[in-house]
Amino acid sequence: MDYAIWTLAGIVYGFVMGLVPVAGAATALIALFPFIDVFRADPYILVCFSTAIVVASTIGDSFASVVLNIPGASGSAATMVDGFPLAQQGQAGRALSAAITTSVVNGAIWGVLVFAFLPVYATWVLNFGIPEMMMFLLLAFCSVVFVNSQYWFRGILALALGVFVGLIGQDPITGAARFTGGWDYLAAGVQLVPIMAGILAFPELVEAYRRRRVAVTPVTGNWAQIVQGMRDSWQHRWDGLRGGFVGAVIGIVPGIGGNIADWLAYGQTVAANPRESVPFGTGNIKGVIGAEGANNAQKATSYVPTILFGVPGAPFEVIILALFMMVGLELGTPSLLADTQFFAAIGLSYAAALVITFVLAMLFVRWAQRAINLPFAWYFWPVMAVLIWTSAQYTGYWEDYAVFAMCCVLGLAMREFKLSRAAFIIGFALSDQLEKIWYQYHMLYSTWDFATRPIAVTLCVLAITVTVWGLFFNRSRISYI
Amino acid sequence: MKQLFAFITAAVLATAAQAQYRLIVPQAPGGGTSVWATVMAPHLSRALGEPVIVEHIPGASDIPGFNRFHNELQKDPKTIMVAHGGNAESFLTDRVDYNYGDYAPVAMVNLNIAVSRRADFDVEKDHIKFGSTSGRRPDVMAIVMMACGPKPNTDAYIACYKQRMTFVKGMKPTDARLAALRGELNITRETFVSHKKFIEPEVAKGVFVDWFNHGVLDLKTGRIVQDANFAHMPTFEQAYRARWKQAPQGEFYDAYVLVKSYRDVLQKSLWVGKNNPNADRLRDAVRKMLADPEARVEIIKDGGNYEWFVGNDMAQAYKTISQRVTEPALKNLYRFTVDGMGLEAVYKPELIGKK
Numbered sequence: 027m028d029y030a031i032w033t034l035a036g037i038v039y040g041f042v043m044g045l046v047p048v049a050g051a052a053t054a055l056i057a058l059f060p061f062i063d064v065f066r067a068d069p070y071i072l073v074c075f076s077t078a079i080v081v082a083s084t085i086g087d088s089f090a091s092v093v094l095n096i097p098g099a100s101g102s103a104a105t106m107v108d109g110f111p112l113a114q115q116g117q118a119g120r121a122l123s124a125a126i127t128t129s130v131v132n133g134a135i136w137g138v139l140v141f142a143f144l145p146v147y148a149t150w151v152l153n154f155g156i157p158e159m160m161m162f163l164l165l166a167f168c169s170v171v172f173v174n175s176q177y178w179f180r181g182i183l184a185l186a187l188g189v190f191v192g193l194i195g196q197d198p199i200t201g202a203a204r205f206t207g208g209w210d211y212l213a214a215g216v217q218l219v220p221i222m223a224g225i226l227a228f229p230e231l232v233e234a235y236r237r238r239r240v241a242v243t244p245v246t247g248n249w250a251q252i253v254q255g256m257r258d259s260w261q262h263r264w265d266g267l268r269g270g271f272v273g274a275v276i277g278i279v280p281g282i283g284g285n286i287a288d289w290l291a292y293g294q295t296v297a298a299n300p301r302e303s304v305p306f307g308t309g310n311i312k313g314v315i316g317a318e319g320a321n322n323a324q325k326a327t328s329y330v331p332t333i334l335f336g337v338p339g340a341p342f343e344v345i346i347l348a349l350f351m352m353v354g355l356e357l358g359t360p361s362l363l364a365d366t367q368f369f370a371a372i373g374l375s376y377a378a379a380l381v382i383t384f385v386l387a388m389l390f391v392r393w394a395q396r397a398i399n400l401p402f403a404w405y406f407w408p409v410m411a412v413l414i415w416t417s418a419q420y421t422g423y424w425e426d427y428a429v430f431a432m433c434c435v436l437g438l439a440m441r442e443f444k445l446s447r448a449a450f451i452i453g454f455a456l457s458d459q460l461e462k463i464w465y466q467y468h469m470l471y472s473t474w475d476f477a478t479r480p481i482a483v484t485l486c487v488l489a490i491t492v493t494v495w496g497l498f499f500n501r502s503r504i505s506y507i
Numbered sequence: 508m509k510q511l512f513a514f515i516t517a518a519v520l521a522t523a524a525q526a527q528y529r530l531i532v533p534q535a536p537g538g539g540t541s542v543w544a545t546v547m548a549p550h551l552s553r554a555l556g557e558p559v560i561v562e563h564i565p566g567a568s569d570i571p572g573f574n575r576f577h578n579e580l581q582k583d584p585k586t587i588m589v590a591h592g593g594n595a596e597s598f599l600t601d602r603v604d605y606n607y608g609d610y611a612p613v614a615m616v617n618l619n620i621a622v623s624r625r626a627d628f629d630v631e632k633d634h635i636k637f638g639s640t641s642g643r644r645p646d647v648m649a650i651v652m653m654a655c656g657p658k659p660n661t662d663a664y665i666a667c668y669k670q671r672m673t674f675v676k677g678m679k680p681t682d683a684r685l686a687a688l689r690g691e692l693n694i695t696r697e698t699f700v701s702h703k704k705f706i707e708p709e710v711a712k713g714v715f716v717d718w719f720n721h722g723v724l725d726l727k728t729g730r731i732v733q734d735a736n737f738a739h740m741p742t743f744e745q746a747y748r749a750r751w752k753q754a755p756q757g758e759f760y761d762a763y764v765l766v767k768s769y770r771d772v773l774q775k776s777l778w779v780g781k782n783n784p785n786a787d788r789l790r791d792a793v794r795k796m797l798a799d800p801e802a803r804v805e806i807i808k809d810g811g812n813y814e815w816f817v818g819n820d821m822a823q824a825y826k827t828i829s830q831r832v833t834e835p836a837l838k839n840l841y842r843f844t845v846d847g848m849g850l851e852a853v854y855k856p857e858l859i860g861k862k
Contacts, residue, residue: 056536060560063549152689196567198677201601202851203567210574213567335688336705337681348537352546354808359704421564462677469675470636470691 029074033375036078037382041390043079044086047227047409049416050099051083051325052342053219055349056419062352069353070367074375076346081133081379084322085387088125092314093118093397095234096227096409101321103226103451104288108306108313110230115309118395119248123255123388124311125318130384131259132270133322137380139274140326141373145363147278147330154279157476160463161485162279163456166286168489169293170452172496177444184445188453189460191216198462211425216433218341219420221454223413224433229441231406231413248392258311265295265312269319276320277327277339286452291320297495322380329372333357527557528585528789530777533572533594535565539698540591543775543810550802554792569593570603577605581780587613587789588778593642595773596766599837600844600852607778608829611786612821614793615776616813619734621702621720622646626713628693630654635672636692638683644844645721645767646696647674649743652760653719656751661839664759665847674848688714699736699811719746723813724772726820729827731764736811761831762839768828775810776821790818832858 043054055076065072087098092109105125112121140147171181194205195215206212259266269291276287295316296306304310328339336358338344347357356362397405417430440447467476476482528551530544544561552559564572569591576588588610597603624630635654637647647668655667675683675692684705687695695715697706709715722731722742733742747755755763777793779786794817796802816824837859844852 059536059545062545152685155689155691156686197851200849200851201568210566210571213571214565215567331685335681335685337685344535344537348542348545352542356704359708422562423564465677466675469673 028068028071029371029375030378032071032075033078033378034382036075036375037082037379037386040079040082040379041086041383041386044083044098045089046416047090047094047096047098047223047412049412050087050101050342051080052345053416053419054079054083055342055345058349062349065353069350069355070371072349072353073355073368073371076349077372077375078379080325080342080346081322081376082383082386084133084325085126085129085383087321088122088129088318089387089390089394092121092125093394094405094409095230096413097222101288101324102318103222104292104317104448105314105321106226106230107292107317108308108310111307111309112311112314113395116246117251117309119251119391120255120258121311121314122391122394123252124258125255125314126384126387126391127256127259128266128269128315128318129321130380132266132273132319133326133380134377135267136270136274136277136323136326137373137376140329141369141376144330144333144369148334151278151331151334153481155479156463156466157471157479157482158485159279159459160467161476161482161489163460163463165485165489165492166290166452166456168492168496169290169297170286170446170449172493177446178496180444181446181449184440184447184449185453187445188450188455189457190453191221191450192454192457193461198458199465209425211421211423211429215458216429216454217417217420218455220417220426220430220433221451223417224430224435225437225440225447225450227409227413227437228434229437229447231409232438233441235406248395251395252388252391255311259315262312262315265298265316266319268294268298269316270323271319273320273322273324274327277324278330279339286455287320287324288317289448289452292317297492300499326376333362528552528555528559528587529562530559530587530589531572531576531580532561532563532589533566533569533576533591534563536563538565538569540569540589540775544589546805546810547796550796550799550805551792553802554795554799555788568597568601570597570601574604576778577609581610581778581783584780584783584785586779590773590776590778591642592618592770592774595769595776596642596644599766599769599832599858600841600855602853607773607825609781610778611781611783612818612825613777613779613786613789614815614817615772615821615824616774616810616815617723617772617824618698618774618811618813619720619723619737619771620646620696620698621706621737621740622650622694622696622718623702623706623710623715624695624718625687625690625693626716627690633693635694637672637674637694638678638686638692639674639676642770643696644840644848645763645770647672647848648759648763648766648843649719649721650694652755652763653743653747653750657753657755658757658759660757661759661762661842665843668843668847694718699813702737719743721767721771724768724824724827726814726816726824726827731768734813736813758835758839759843761833761836762843765831765833765836766840768831772824772828787818793817832860834859 040054043049087102088105090096090098091102091105092113095106095110097103097106109121167185171185172178194212196213197204203213272291272294273287292313295312299312302310306313328343331337331339332343332347336347338347350357355368362368414430418426420426440450530548532541532544534541541563548559548561564575566572573590573594580586635650637650651664651668651672654671655664658664658667683692684695686692706715710717717740720734720737720740720742723734725732744755797815841852841854844850
């Protein structure tokens with residue numbers, strides 16, 4: 027009974043945190059540290075509570091992306107690209123319903139695959155070494171530049187800018203500070219949250235200000251839209267499943283992080299649908315379905331390296347790892363892998379959270395879609411306050427605010443000069459990995475060693491294919507900047 | 508249900524109450540020291556009879572948080588710095604603002620690190636591949652001495668290091684461990700907790716072999732002795748003697764002892780401002796906390812059964828290790844860091860002879 031109540035509490039708390047722009051599962055979980063004592067008597071309560079938070083916040087993330095054009099969290103930014111135009115056309119309910127359905131279905135599929143066959147993946151994860159990681163990064167970069175961006179040359183520039191900003195901080199090779207201008211605060215690098223808030227969210231708020239007098243198509247037929255969204259999910263199920271597969275692969279590979287899963291899934295959806303009557307970026311429901319497919323799937327599979335090896339598969343898993351350790355659940359150890367109660371708690375709370383949040387989210391659609399018609403003044407300051415609050419969660423000192431302000435200026439400039447912000451975010455999120463993996467590869471392998479490893483060769487061929495296709499045959503690049 | 512009410516009550520109270528003491532952790536939530544401080548905070552709070560919260564100030568090499576304590580926060584009588592071994596290593600050769608001598612000691616724990624190697628690794632012939640994160644210089648230096656044997660000076664060890672060892676930089680501890688499990692690296696090093704969790708099962712399966720541990724400081728003699736937590740494994744000195752039929756010695760060994768002492772003896776330490784009026788009260792609270800069997804069990808579970816030095820004992824332990832900062836030891840440490848490992852470092856002669 028206690029487990030059920032805590033799962034419900036996790037769903038409510040997670041869903042509310044998911045609705046908060048830019049604050050995702052990690053923000054929701056960090057807040058649990060001061061109350062860890064509550065869970066010591068029965069650690070499985072924490073398993074249920076935290077799992078429900080992760081699932082519910084992941085589903086809740088879609089709302090801000092669709093109705094406010096502001097990412098609900100770093101993993102749901104790509105949903106904005108087609109979700110918000112749909113909302114402007116009076117179809118927020120349809121977009122949200124399709125997003126929720128696809129996210130839940132993929133979450134269910136990959137959840138079953140993860141929790142039922144967990145030990146099987148141990149060999150798989152151990153086969154994904156440094157050469158495979160390097161080729162995966164290459165594929166990610168090629169995808170975002172040559173598939174996602176309408177202006178691929180500017181995409182390269184944005185990617186390079188993102189990589190550069192990501193390199194600010196500590197040189198991982200020498201340990202020296204670089205590009206910090208002597209500012210101690212930057213020695214640990216620029217944080218992801220102000221980047222998301224300033225580069226992606228703030229320019230959209232400004233855009234909302236500009237279009238505040240533009241009429242938005244009124245919303246009609248809430249349940250009809252919800253049913254239509256579910257039908258869309260079924261009709262374009264292969265786009266959703268493909269997105270789920272992309273998300274699942276990214277989740278299972280340690281170190282890549284979930285911040286790029288939705289963008290890559292979106293890119294694959296665009297690539298797979300070259301001739302569309304409704305162009306991507308203008309309200310194509312397939313764009314929403316493809317991106318959202320990755321969302322819960324990535325969360326589910328990121329538990330694989332976390333549980334098997336104690337290696338976080340996504341940023342929020344770092345928090346899970348620490349929270350569980352503090353109540354005596356040592357992820358990555360044989361004793362935990364033999365703990366049937368742990369697997370029952372995580373599996374059942376995951377399944378229950380998916381089902382209950384699905385219902386909760388669908389019921390909430392009616393109110394959420396009204397937000398699209400809210401006067402600008404009603405939501406500008408609350409949303410702005412939330413963006414500032416989440417950006418200041420790093421240290422809470424004035425530097426957090428200063429960096430957020432700089433990111434806002436950069437975001438506006440990028441929008442103005444049509445530099446792909448998606449490419450920038452991916453360059454930023456992966457720059458650290460790129461540098462380290464490049465260096466580690468050359469320390470441990472010779473140049474062509476990757477050619478002897480099948481997974482690395484496959485990824486390399488995919489990267490080349492994506493580049494050639496993107497340069498010469500891609501007619502459906504998106505206009506999101 | 509009761510727990511849910513307790514959770515909500517705790518959340519409301521935490522928001523409403525003005526927190527009294529704060530533990531400054533120089534890393535993000537989830538890090539080893541963050542977990543250690545978070546485990547300890549409620550027990551310390553109980554012993555103090557006042558709320559204790561954990562505040563994170565993360566930054567590169569965990570230096571900015573400690574710098575902030577030094578420059579600003581130490582003036583607050585209710586702010587406690589939670590420093591770790593990486594901070595102590597940085598203190599010796601990095602550009603930092605903080606200086607242990609400027610603060611009043613509260614308590615510290617002398618921890619230890621164990622080094623294990625893959626069973627298929629041949630130390631005589633194979634090239635050594637070891638993953639880097641911060642705080643690994645003592646491990647690298649010990650591994651080099653084990654692999655290269657007696658050498659006349661630091662130059663000879665630098666040459667041997669370059670010939671025999673690849674120090675793969677830019678890896679987090681979890682990356683390095685996974686790379687070792689995959690066989691891309693052949694040596695790993697772990698704290699007591701992570702060794703127990705991740706390496707012991709691999710040793711049982713025959714994938715890894717325990718090699719040596721660094722030992723712990725005996726405050727009475729000032730010598731490094733065997734650690735009861737790793738009783739089954741030789742100390743570095745014992746393993747070296749078994750392999751090379753003589754005790755390790757020389758300028759390079761002295762540099763190793765210096766950096767090893769700072770990293771491990773100051774592995775977890777609590778500091779307040781020099782004239783902090785609450786210092787004695789905090790020391791008493793730590794003693795009370797350690798006398799509480801329930802608190803002790805939890806702290807040991809999360810950090811190993813290691814000796815705590817409180818108040819004067821801590822000052823004595825710090826004095827013991829600071830006496831190891833001699834000009835040759837510091838110079839050789841600096842040279843190996845820069846010329847051998849290729850890391851940025853600063854030679855700080857001002858540390859010599861300071862207590």
